[in-house]
Amino acid sequence: MDQTAKTTSVSLIFDEMYTTAGEVRHHYQDIATQLFALPLEALAQKQREAEMLFRRLGITFAVYGEAAGAERLIPFDIVPRVFGSQEWARLERGLKQRVQALNTFLHDIYHEQNIIKAGIIPAEQVLNNNLYRPEMCGVDLPNQVYAHIAGIDLVRVAENDFYVLEDNLRTPSGVSYMLENRKTMMRLFPDLFATLSVAPVDHYPQLLLDTLRESAPAYIRDPVIVVMTPGAYNSAYFEHAFLASQMGVELVEGKDLFVHDYKVYMHTTEGPQQVHVIYRRVDDDFLDPTVFRPDSSLGVPGLVEAYCRGNVALANAIGTGVADDKSTYMYVPAMIEFYLGEKPILSNVPTWQLQKPEDLRYVLAHLPELVVKEVQGSGGYGMLVGPTSTPQEIAAYRERILASPANFIAQPTLALSTCPTLVEAGVAPRHVDLRPFVLSGKEIRLAPGGLTRVALAEGSLIVNSSQGGGTKDTWVLED
Amino acid sequence: MLSRTADHLFWMARYIERAENTARVLDVTHNTSLLPDDTEGAETHLWYAPLNISGCAEAYLTKHQLVESRAVNRFIALDPDNPASIYTSLMLARENARAVRGAITSEMWESINATWLELNRMMPTIDHANPSGFFDWVKERSHLFRGVTLGTILKDDALNFIRLGTFLERADNTARILDVKYHILLPSVKEVGGAADYYQWGALLRSVSAFEAYRKVYRDVITPQRVAELLILRADMPRSLHACLNEVDTTLEIINGISGRESRRRAGELHAALHFARIEDIFNQGLHEYLTDFLEKTDLLGQEIRSSYLAHRLEFIPVATQKMLAQVQ
Numbered sequence: 001m002d003q004t005a006k007t008t009s010v011s012l013i014f015d016e017m018y019t020t021a022g023e024v025r026h027h028y029q030d031i032a033t034q035l036f037a038l039p040l041e042a043l044a045q046k047q048r049e050a051e052m053l054f055r056r057l058g059i060t061f062a063v064y065g066e067a068a069g070a071e072r073l074i075p076f077d078i079v080p081r082v083f084g085s086q087e088w089a090r091l092e093r094g095l096k097q098r099v100q101a102l103n104t105f106l107h108d109i110y111h112e113q114n115i116i117k118a119g120i121i122p123a124e125q126v127l128n129n130n131l132y133r134p135e136m137c138g139v140d141l142p143n144q145v146y147a148h149i150a151g152i153d154l155v156r157v158a159e160n161d162f163y164v165l166e167d168n169l170r171t172p173s174g175v176s177y178m179l180e181n182r183k184t185m186m187r188l189f190p191d192l193f194a195t196l197s198v199a200p201v202d203h204y205p206q207l208l209l210d211t212l213r214e215s216a217p218a219y220i221r222d223p224v225i226v227v228m229t230p231g232a233y234n235s236a237y238f239e240h241a242f243l244a245s246q247m248g249v250e251l252v253e254g255k256d257l258f259v260h261d262y263k264v265y266m267h268t269t270e271g272p273q274q275v276h277v278i279y280r281r282v283d284d285d286f287l288d289p290t291v292f293r294p295d296s297s298l299g300v301p302g303l304v305e306a307y308c309r310g311n312v313a314l315a316n317a318i319g320t321g322v323a324d325d326k327s328t329y330m331y332v333p334a335m336i337e338f339y340l341g342e343k344p345i346l347s348n349v350p351t352w353q354l355q356k357p358e359d360l361r362y363v364l365a366h367l368p369e370l371v372v373k374e375v376q377g378s379g380g381y382g383m384l385v386g387p388t389s390t391p392q393e394i395a396a397y398r399e400r401i402l403a404s405p406a407n408f409i410a411q412p413t414l415a416l417s418t419c420p421t422l423v424e425a426g427v428a429p430r431h432v433d434l435r436p437f438v439l440s441g442k443e444i445r446l447a448p449g450g451l452t453r454v455a456l457a458e459g460s461l462i463v464n465s466s467q468g469g470g471t472k473d474t475w476v477l478e479d
Numbered sequence: 480m481l482s483r484t485a486d487h488l489f490w491m492a493r494y495i496e497r498a499e500n501t502a503r504v505l506d507v508t509h510n511t512s513l514l515p516d517d518t519e520g521a522e523t524h525l526w527y528a529p530l531n532i533s534g535c536a537e538a539y540l541t542k543h544q545l546v547e548s549r550a551v552n553r554f555i556a557l558d559p560d561n562p563a564s565i566y567t568s569l570m571l572a573r574e575n576a577r578a579v580r581g582a583i584t585s586e587m588w589e590s591i592n593a594t595w596l597e598l599n600r601m602m603p604t605i606d607h608a609n610p611s612g613f614f615d616w617v618k619e620r621s622h623l624f625r626g627v628t629l630g631t632i633l634k635d636d637a638l639n640f641i642r643l644g645t646f647l648e649r650a651d652n653t654a655r656i657l658d659v660k661y662h663i664l665l666p667s668v669k670e671v672g673g674a675a676d677y678y679q680w681g682a683l684l685r686s687v688s689a690f691e692a693y694r695k696v697y698r699d700v701i702t703p704q705r706v707a708e709l710l711i712l713r714a715d716m717p718r719s720l721h722a723c724l725n726e727v728d729t730t731l732e733i734i735n736g737i738s739g740r741e742s743r744r745r746a747g748e749l750h751a752a753l754h755f756a757r758i759e760d761i762f763n764q765g766l767h768e769y770l771t772d773f774l775e776k777t778d779l780l781g782q783e784i785r786s787s788y789l790a791h792r793l794e795f796i797p798v799a800t801q802k803m804l805a806q807v808q
Binding site: 055056057227232238240241242244245250251252253255256266267268269270271 | 480579582636
């Protein structure tokens, strides 16, 4: 790419810190004068310190496909991504609105199915979806909440223009990085925190605990809560252990639990102890071998029955996947209008559903410009980013689409905003997204911030940690 | 607490303690090897002892033909293929800690994780001809971890199971050190009570940090009988069998739940035997026989603790009912 082309393409993209005229945005002023006043070597030194801290703390994730137990650090960038209080307030309203609609939708489709009767969403989209769980029909959940913890992926393309990329309603991860990133930044830059009012996020575990308590079966006064992990070799194991310890609850595996008389117990040194709320980080399919996959040893036989009888709460509920499916995604704005009677505050990315012949035709003709994703994919695996793919990659992907078009959706390649990032050559703009974590109990809560992910390779739009992305601390400045 | 968590904590503590004791054994062997001894096969004899103590003599001999200092040092200190090596012990300690990192304090995790990372970093630079610095480091990391544990953890069952693991392992290791010293090193010494004997028993005392204590308690020459008394019967000697069983006994008393009656009985019996024993009787029975018997009993106690608390029990008595039963009794 020649130099002119590069400059033009960069100038069209919204930068979190600089205006197109090259001026520093208001809420980045102090960072510009304090952080960027440091010589590059000093910044690089801080970066190394940060890495040392992370390694010492063992904040790692396992990468699938590598040797069992291989642990890697997620690269951490010391330049924070900053929101002003006004823009955050608007985002927060939009997130709460969206999560409320999604929870209402989930309750509806497992009960009256009004949205289907009203013709807003086709019955087959919901009922034929393999993440729809007929076992959940008619099951009443406390507060009618299904997605207690939602990780909503957002990208920004302009000043007031945020798009939701994905609603992660099953077992969204990354919140431990939000907390550890903040702790690290406070250690590295105490002066910045002393002069700026950065809204704190470290009460998140308390918010989560409150949310889980409120989700317990109604007749339990002092619920016993546990975090359930697939085990130490899961990629997000660090986070599972971290959240359990931050909340002061047990971290259990399936083999630590058993069901007796439709109640769930854990094996303790004192004998069996009943469990009332399970924050499970195990997918539906592995929860109960008597109902879902019989070959799975991660789950607990009888758990689903105990759950459906209301003797234990699961967060998130079984069957939430049908609402974060990428082909259900396009109906979310309609859900907001239908259930809440409000205009959506956050936008959806225009989406082509390849099961529709006319969408398929368009997408196949425009592959080099589009992003194509698997309907049930996650983690940035198995997607095609047209503009950065080779003709061979595109041709191979075309074959996959043609084999089963209904498995794919396509979206225009968005000009994700950039944020100054410390890379080897110095500070340079890199594309970012944002995953705030929205908690639903008796009310909807969120900590001011989220996980900012950054694509470290120049020009790359893929921010997933499994694909070499990094993270940044996310600051919401108070007035 | 969760049985599996207690199990991991128990083994985490045992492996840390084991790493420390293995370093102690190698250290005393190394120091003894510096003493002049021109007996035929002295080196083989001397370096066979640590292999025997840690139960890895057979594994060693499948890999090496000669029993000599560098190879034994490397095998016991750093060989990942040796399940009893310091390297393997520290790895397993970290694996157990990692499995329950939510149940230990972040300082404990950082300490154990830093130990592991540092070990891997220093591996290539360890000088097997002069390994004392490495042994000191292992002991220091173990001391540090114990200190961090006591300084940060809540005094609840997590700590209790850590203490159980620590003191059971230590009792076992002290008994082994004493046994091997008595039966493998002694015959090699020409004159019992001579200068070499003094230095060897002195080295053994130093290996369990008991040299100064010996001087303070006995103010006299070092004799095998007194060393044995110090390390078996003295309750005020931190690494003695009696002191370890004191800790095991009191810890079992304060662990919650009624499932550990048999463990408590066994520990109490073992403890009482040490409490009332006389060193003359032990020597009359034979030190080796006494220690073998002790090792067997500690092993049984360990198994009983595992089946009482740590393994998943099939009988169904919910905690609430147990508490009621406990109150009634």
